[in-house]
Amino acid sequence: DTxxxxxxxxxxxxxxxxxxxxxxPISEHNRLYWYRQTLGQxxxxxxxxxxxxxxxxxxxxxxxxxxxxxKGSFSTLEIQRTEQGDSAMYLCASSLRGYTRGGxxxxxxxxxxxxxxx
Amino acid sequence: GQNIDQPTEMTATEGAIVQINCTxxxxxxxxxxxYQQHAGEAPTFLSxxxxxxxxxxxxxxxxxxxxxxxxxxxLKELQMKDSASYxxxxxxxxxxxxKFYFGSGTKLNVKP
Numbered sequence: 001d002t003x004x005x006x007x008x009x010x011x012x013x014x015x016x017x018x019x020x021x022x023x024x025p026i027s028e029h030n031r032l033y034w035y036r037q038t039l040g041q042x043x044x045x046x047x048x049x050x051x052x053x054x055x056x057x058x059x060x061x062x063x064x065x066x067x068x069x070x071k072g073s074f075s076t077l078e079i080q081r082t083e084q085g086d087s088a089m090y091l092c093a094s095s096l097r098g099y100t101r102g103g104x105x106x107x108x109x110x111x112x113x114x115x116x117x118x
Numbered sequence: 119g120q121n122i123d124q125p126t127e128m129t130a131t132e133g134a135i136v137q138i139n140c141t142x143x144x145x146x147x148x149x150x151x152x153y154q155q156h157a158g159e160a161p162t163f164l165s166x167x168x169x170x171x172x173x174x175x176x177x178x179x180x181x182x183x184x185x186x187x188x189x190x191x192x193l194k195e196l197q198m199k200d201s202a203s204y205x206x207x208x209x210x211x212x213x214x215x216x217k218f219y220f221g222s223g224t225k226l227n228v229k230p
Contacts, residue, residue, distance in 0.1 A: 004160075031215065042122075042205050042220030043161065055215060091160060095216075105209070105216040106151070109160040
């Protein structure tokens with residue numbers, strides 16, 4: 001179990017540029033989640049995949065945001081035409097449908113990608 | 119909707135015991151989780167409760183009362199490394215998956 005990994009860990013970009021983040025979940029986990037976290041707040045849900053299907057999207061996810069999980073393994077989150085308000089930590093989590101050490105569907109988080117939009 | 123409240127910040131002394139409270143209002147409740155998050159790092163899973171009562175894991179214990187919409191995380195024998203933010207998260211059944219709703223976190227400062 002190598003844990004959830006995310007790449008890059010930090011991204012600085014200029015307003016209007018596009019950025020893409022990658023998440024590699026724990027290998028046997030079939031559920032994958034993206035969250036956004038700003039300073040002093042808890043993570044806010046963005047979207048959820050079960051295998052390759054995107055089953056839920058938050059209203060926070062504007063049309064500038066898109067996420068994919070093409071083969072049901074890694075996932076990418078793309079932000080187009082970035083705005084300063086997009087600056088945040090983007091967290092990926094994965095879970096296994098079924099019972100694990102933490103019980104049913106416990107989510108395990110990656111280290112996050114910190115995005116700064118100048 | 120979902121509403122989760124926890125204190126913004128607490129301070130405690132090394133070696134002491136501290137209790138971090140969390141109250142929630144939610145539909146489709148399916149478990150309450152506690153995560154620890156050090157500054158600039160990802161949340162790490164600490165404990166969860168689905169049924170009422172106390173769950174103990176070493177220096178950490180978590181309690182749940184579903185009828186009161188209340189939970190607490192108890193940290194014993196505090197160590198300096200316990201200085202972190204503690205997130206209360208409610209898991210709710212939404213359609214065909216479990217959605218997590220997080221509180222804003224309680225920043226715990228452990229002083230010598």
